[in-house]
Amino acid sequence: METQQETDYKRIAASIDYLKNNFKNQPSLEEAAEHIHLSPFHFQRMFKDWAGVSPKQFLQYLSIEHAKQMLKNNGATLFDAAFETGLSGTGRLHDLFIKVEGMTPGEYKNGGELLHINYSFAESPFGNIIVASTSKGICHMAFADEKADMALGDLKQKFPNAQYTQIVDSIQQNALFIFGQDWSKLGQIKLHLKGSPFQIKIWETLLKIPLGSLTTYSGLAEQAGYAGASRAVGTAVAGNPVAFLIPCHRVIRSTGEIGQYHWGSTRKSAMIGWEAAKGVIHAEAS
Structure with a gap:
């Protein structure tokens, strides 16, 4: 229900x-x-x-004109001003530090048999989600539009030999506070990710895009140190294992169009507009 x-x-x-x-x-x-x-x-x-x-x-x-203006204004300094969004007090996203730790080969070889993964289901402003964590951080977050067992099945495909427990732990609870209106409850969010060094570099660069801001695939590639590798960067963006926390939804086409998203272009539009609105609201309140 x-x-x-x-x-x-x-x-x-x-x-x-x-x-x-x-x-x-x-x-x-x-x-x-x-x-x-x-x-x-x-x-x-x-x-x-x-x-x-x-x-x-x-x-x-969500208009193309607005997106183009943001890309034009932010293009030169977007990443230099990472998290400096003009928000005040506890609302400032630069106070939120997200730490990324890559899994060792031993942690995910043989289907992750050395991992113990906790998982739970939660609500977000953009629909139901499944969130999973190891002892080191969030390893998976995805929108669970279908039945819960299907969402869990997708997670288990990534780590088929891990041990799973359905429980809400403190790591998950802290990460879920990001969907709230008051970020003062947020501590350090830790991510424990399975990926190549190239993928993790792209995901870390995504974390530098401020709330309410946008970039392009070519802009992301340049900032990550892979200028000209937009296609490979796009593949890494699409492979993001942690929805919303790693903000791949903030990457759009150079034309200003929203573009595709793993969980649907409408949800991507909802995220972009929601974040833009929150940025304006907090800025006006400061």
Whole structure:
């Protein structure tokens, strides 16, 4: 049975699709609300509770013109100003330190038989997720749109011989605080990742993209020290094992288009707009 948060996200996702597909016609609040079978009042309130801004404002953050302007303004200094997003107090993401540790060959050879993995299911603003951790950090986070056993099966394919326990541990709890409004509860988030040195370098570079900002595959490749290797970088981005925490959703096409995403372009749009709105809200409050 769906939770209210899951139902609300599905409605929001449907409304985002509708607004994007009909943007040229500038649909009214009433038309957007009717599309998801809500009254204008309830739709506006639900959307603002989720995003912090109105549907119309949210859509502006997803426009190609807005994306192009962000890429133009941020291109030269984006990574130099990593996490310096202009947010104040406990809301500043540069206070959040995410440490990446690569697994040793011994930890993932033979299907990860030396690993003990805890896993649990949780809600997020973008749908249900499965999150898994070793004693060293988060090793997997993915959106669980299908049945729980299917999401767990995908995890077990990566580490078929690991020992699994369904339990919420402190490592998972700390990481999940990133979906909240108050980041003061966040401690150091640790990631324990299976990947080649090249992949881990790309994932570490992704972590330097500030909340609410965007970059391109070529920009990411250049900053990671692999200029001209956009295709290989794109493959590494697509192989990101930790959704949202490693922000591969902040990489878009050079044209300003959102582009594809492992868990759907609508969810990618939702993340980009949600983060842009949060950045503006915190900046205005500072």
